[in-house]
Amino acid sequence: MRRPPGSGYTLTPFLTTPRKIVVNNQDSQFFNIFSLVLGILIVIAILLFALARVVGTNTQTAHALADPKYLAEVESNLTTGRVAVAGRDNSALAIAPVAGVVVAELAIPTDGPGVYEQVCGACHLNGIGGAPNSSDRAAWAPRIAQGKEILYKHAIEGYDGKQGVMPAKGGRVDLSDELVKAAVDYMVTKAQ
Numbered sequence: 001m002r003r004p005p006g007s008g009y010t011l012t013p014f015l016t017t018p019r020k021i022v023v024n025n026q027d028s029q030f031f032n033i034f035s036l037v038l039g040i041l042i043v044i045a046i047l048l049f050a051l052a053r054v055v056g057t058n059t060q061t062a063h064a065l066a067d068p069k070y071l072a073e074v075e076s077n078l079t080t081g082r083v084a085v086a087g088r089d090n091s092a093l094a095i096a097p098v099a100g101v102v103v104a105e106l107a108i109p110t111d112g113p114g115v116y117e118q119v120c121g122a123c124h125l126n127g128i129g130g131a132p133n134s135s136d137r138a139a140w141a142p143r144i145a146q147g148k149e150i151l152y153k154h155a156i157e158g159y160d161g162k163q164g165v166m167p168a169k170g171g172r173v174d175l176s177d178e179l180v181k182a183a184v185d186y187m188v189t190k191a192q
């Protein structure tokens with residue numbers, strides 16, 4: 001047998017001896033019985049669980065539902081109007097407005113400057129999304145030169161320009177055309 005030069009060891013025994021996995025017959029028998037016992041235990045556990053449920057429903061749950069304290073609570077819920085009951089008068093459940101709180105409604109602007117402050121300024125005040133800044137005269141001069149009718153049309157119907165998208169009525173389609181025109185007039189005077 002030739003040895004690798006320089007070492008006193010050889011790999012030959014590892015490479016030539018066939019390795020066999022020897023499973024003892026007794027071992028496999030043990031595993032079979034073990035799995036069987038495990039399976040039976042699981043079945044027993046499930047049966048016990050089911051039995052406990054059945055026994056519990058007939059005794060414990062019935063007992064809890066008949067408890068005078070529980071019944072009194074249900075009764076008070078029903079009579080003091082804390083729970084809505086179908087077919088009964090539930091008006092006592094209506095949520096009363098809290099005293100001193102004023103609910104602010106989204107105000108509808110009534111004039112050009114108002115519309116500008118509330119709606120158009122969101123973009124045109126700071127040039128958001130490519131909107132021409134309302135104090136930038138150079139940016140507005142060519143637009144104003146198009147004539148008011150075009151500006152009105154673009155403001156009311158919206159348009160897709162070179163610098164960005166002007167949404168119809170600035171996104172507030174609930175505004176009347178007249179109000180939007182007034183806002184355009186106001187913007188134009190600011191930019192002149």
Ligand code: HEC
Binds near residue numbers: 119152184
């Ligand atoms: C969401 C942002 C946004 C809001 C809100 C907005 N605009 Fe604009 N608007 C733009 C943009 C962007 C442009 C430029 C588009 C372009 O020319 O590329 C523009 C352009 C315009 C122009 C110029 C049109 C033209 O032909 O050059 C007018 C007029 C105008 N807006 C009016 C209004 C008015 C009036 C309101 C409020 C009712 C309003 N905008 C609200 C984004 C907005």
